[in-house]
Amino acid sequence: xxxxxxxxxxxxxxxxxxxxxLLSLGAHxxxxxxxxxxxxxxxxxxILTFCLITQIVTGIVLAMxxxxxxxxAFESVEKIMRDVNYGWLIRYIHSNGxxxxxxxxxxxxxxxxxYGSYKSPRELIWIIGMIIYILMMAAAFMGYVxxxxxxxxxxxxxxxxxxxxxxxxxxxxxxxxxxxYSVDNPTLNRFFSLHYxxxxxxxxxVVLHIWALHVPGNNNPVGIDIKKPSKDTVPFHxxxxxxxxFALLMFMIIFAGFVFFSPNVLxxxxxxxxxxxxxxxxxxxxxxYLLPFYAILRSVPDKLGGVLLMFGALFVxxxxxxxxxxxxxxxxxxxxxxxxxxxxxIDVLALGYLGAMPAEGTYLFLARVSTVYYxxxxxxxxxxxxxxxxxxxxxxxxxxxxxxxGLSTSxxxxxxxx
Amino acid sequence: MTLNRLIKLTLSILFxxxxxxxxxxxxxxxxxxxxxxxxxxxxxxxxxxxxxxxYQVYKEVCASCHSMQYLSFRNLGEKGGPExxxxxxxxxxxxxxVNDGPNSxxxxxxxxxxxxxxxxxxxxxxxxxxxxxxxxxxxxLSVIVKARSGGANxxxxxxxxxxxxxxxxxxxxxxxxxxxxxxxxxxxPAPLSDDLIEYSDGTKASLDQLSxxxxxxxxxxxxxxxxxxxxxxxxxxxxxILLATLVYFSMKKIWLRVDSEK
Numbered sequence: 001x002x003x004x005x006x007x008x009x010x011x012x013x014x015x016x017x018x019x020x021x022l023l024s025l026g027a028h029x030x031x032x033x034x035x036x037x038x039x040x041x042x043x044x045x046x047i048l049t050f051c052l053i054t055q056i057v058t059g060i061v062l063a064m065x066x067x068x069x070x071x072x073a074f075e076s077v078e079k080i081m082r083d084v085n086y087g088w089l090i091r092y093i094h095s096n097g098x099x100x101x102x103x104x105x106x107x108x109x110x111x112x113x114x115y116g117s118y119k120s121p122r123e124l125i126w127i128i129g130m131i132i133y134i135l136m137m138a139a140a141f142m143g144y145v146x147x148x149x150x151x152x153x154x155x156x157x158x159x160x161x162x163x164x165x166x167x168x169x170x171x172x173x174x175x176x177x178x179x180x181y182s183v184d185n186p187t188l189n190r191f192f193s194l195h196y197x198x199x200x201x202x203x204x205x206v207v208l209h210i211w212a213l214h215v216p217g218n219n220n221p222v223g224i225d226i227k228k229p230s231k232d233t234v235p236f237h238x239x240x241x242x243x244x245x246f247a248l249l250m251f252m253i254i255f256a257g258f259v260f261f262s263p264n265v266l267x268x269x270x271x272x273x274x275x276x277x278x279x280x281x282x283x284x285x286x287x288x289y290l291l292p293f294y295a296i297l298r299s300v301p302d303k304l305g306g307v308l309l310m311f312g313a314l315f316v317x318x319x320x321x322x323x324x325x326x327x328x329x330x331x332x333x334x335x336x337x338x339x340x341x342x343x344x345x346i347d348v349l350a351l352g353y354l355g356a357m358p359a360e361g362t363y364l365f366l367a368r369v370s371t372v373y374y375x376x377x378x379x380x381x382x383x384x385x386x387x388x389x390x391x392x393x394x395x396x397x398x399x400x401x402x403x404x405x406g407l408s409t410s411x412x413x414x415x416x417x418x
Numbered sequence: 419m420t421l422n423r424l425i426k427l428t429l430s431i432l433f434x435x436x437x438x439x440x441x442x443x444x445x446x447x448x449x450x451x452x453x454x455x456x457x458x459x460x461x462x463x464x465x466x467x468x469x470x471x472x473y474q475v476y477k478e479v480c481a482s483c484h485s486m487q488y489l490s491f492r493n494l495g496e497k498g499g500p501e502x503x504x505x506x507x508x509x510x511x512x513x514x515x516v517n518d519g520p521n522s523x524x525x526x527x528x529x530x531x532x533x534x535x536x537x538x539x540x541x542x543x544x545x546x547x548x549x550x551x552x553x554x555x556x557x558x559l560s561v562i563v564k565a566r567s568g569g570a571n572x573x574x575x576x577x578x579x580x581x582x583x584x585x586x587x588x589x590x591x592x593x594x595x596x597x598x599x600x601x602x603x604x605x606x607p608a609p610l611s612d613d614l615i616e617y618s619d620g621t622k623a624s625l626d627q628l629s630x631x632x633x634x635x636x637x638x639x640x641x642x643x644x645x646x647x648x649x650x651x652x653x654x655x656x657x658x659i660l661l662a663t664l665v666y667f668s669m670k671k672i673w674l675r676v677d678s679e680k
Contacts, residue, residue: 075488078560078561079488081642081643082488082642082643088643088646088647089647089650234676238672239672239673239676242673243669243673245665246665246669249658249662250662253655253659253662256651256654256655257651259651260648260651260654260655261460261648269564269565269566269567270565272565272640282600
């Protein structure tokens with residue numbers, strides 16, 4: 001938003017830019033004024049872009065060798081692991097990449113929750129982000145089906161069966177999804193097709209996500225509106241790019257640790273057993289990143305109720321900008337919200353843990369308590385908190401807390417007295 | 419503030435529980451035996467002679483019931499594996515009769531195996547395997563180490579885990595007691611015992627040795643590029659750390675311009 005008046009120096013550049021202002025876009029991305037107090041929690045946007053590109057590139061290569069057929073899929077994956085040059089590397093990057101992608105997206109989402117990045121004027125960025133997140137889950141689920149192991153098959157059976165809970169048309173919808181009367185070759189084929197499609201939908205939405213971000217500009221740890229460009233901002237390049245790259249390298253070290261030294265620890269061993277419709281695994285569990293929703297689903301005794309509540313858990317996230325009634329963005333200045341934020345983090349982690357446990361006894365009870373609390377947080381605590389909470393005074397600009405070296409709260413207070 | 423601290427404490431405890439918990443691995447209720455495998459750890463490599471002995475155990479014992487359909491004879495000579503010489507691999511392959519065809523007359527025929535052939539299966543199909551084994555299908559062993567929670571330790575434990583059943587434990591005909599099997603019931607009779615085979619390299623073939631060697635072989639079979647993975651991984655991570663260090667100092671230098679401003 002800084003310079004619509006960018007003029008390329010070279011004649012060719014000017015000629016091109018007059019017809020297609022790509023160079024202006026480049027200049028905008030370079031100059032884009034970014035709050036200078038962004039901490040490392042803000043580097044996950046760049047990290048997520050890296051994850052998406054990695055998944056797309058490795059996925060395209062895998063698709064060159066993979067065979068989407070119920071009788072051949074498992075074997076073709078083994079062929080990739082054994083006979084394709086560096087096939088093991090590409091597949092392990094792709095399978096662990098999914099987990100890394102979710103790890104990053106969860107940090108990104110919780111960062112937004114902590115610093116109130118979903119609030120006006122950034123509601124659309126948040127909603128587009130949530131759609132991306134839902135598409136990510138769909139893509140990951142379908143991708144997990146492709147190796148056609150036991151968990152692929154039974155996971156697909158359980159998840160698609162959820163739709164049978166819909167009154168009247170449920171059974172027909174499930175048959176339509178399967179392309180038959182059980183999860184079989186037609187299901188595998190369409191999942192492969194959709195698994196290839198969704199990442200490109202996500203890519204398009206990421207462009208919108210960033211576009212919508214560049215209208216109001218980044219939120220920041222202090223959460224106040226700032227003048228752009230000003231003393232409070234730095235140009236995106238080189239300040240933010242170098243920081244993002246550093247954070248990305250740290251992330252890649254962890255990523256590489258998984259890929260090279262424990263590539264199967266995040267998966268389930270049953271998925272190395274070829275799919276067998278006649279044998280049900282002892283415990284059918286989804287991948288770790290879906291476990292909180294799985295816990296919510298199973299905590300309701302009624303199937304339809306469970307499905308509705310599970311989708312409800314996503315829906316409350318989508319309408320979050322209107323559930324949170326507080327005008328103050330950053331949790332740094334919201335002493336009560338800050339506590340509830342951490343309780344929510346614990347609650348979601350607990351749901352994840354309980355989702356991996358059998359749904360019985362104490363586990364089931366705890367899952368129900370955690371589920372109730374999850375909804376309580378979004379539907380009761382957040383709306384009420386906006387009216388009850390006495391927030392700390394905000395600083396006038398972000399230069400203050402930055403210059404006093406991280407003691408943002410006290411700096412904010414002294415600023416208020418002045 | 420205290421509440422905040424309490425929450426953070428709970429959070430860290432939860433993390434520890436989540437990541438150290440064995441409860442994710444739903445298996446039998448008994449801890450697997452632990453072996454100090456040469457292939458474990460960041461620089462882990464296979465013990466070449468153990469792999470060769472392990473293949474001998476597979477060939478002379480397991481292969482009569484268990485297929486390894488994703489392996490080819492040529493794999494036995496590849497780098498990072500048992501590394502049999504080219505002649506040895508050819509000789510091993512030639513020891514098998516392989517179905518081939520149809521020939522120009524449209525007839526199927528058998529011929530001696532070549533290095534490029536897949537391991538020969540003991541049974542023509544799953545039904546035949548089940549019929550010959552009292553209704554239980556002896557699983558394919560190509561990826562068995564990755565297909566069982568507990569991995570190599572579990573396979574080793576299972577092979578070592580045959581015991582007299584407790585007095586009150588009821589077993590059907592053709593079912594055996596195994597300490598490490600889920601439910602303690604297994605249809606495979608104890609496959610290995612002391613001096614069951616004679617190792618061609620003269621190693622004493624104790625039950626422990628046989629179990630270790632075949633488990634090592636099966637681990638390689640499930641993960642034939644493990645050594646390359648460890649080696650590449652070490653290089654990649656060293657490279658990333660060096661690059662990150664350089665980028666870190668560049669970042670500090672670049673940001674100095676902002677931080678030094680009034």
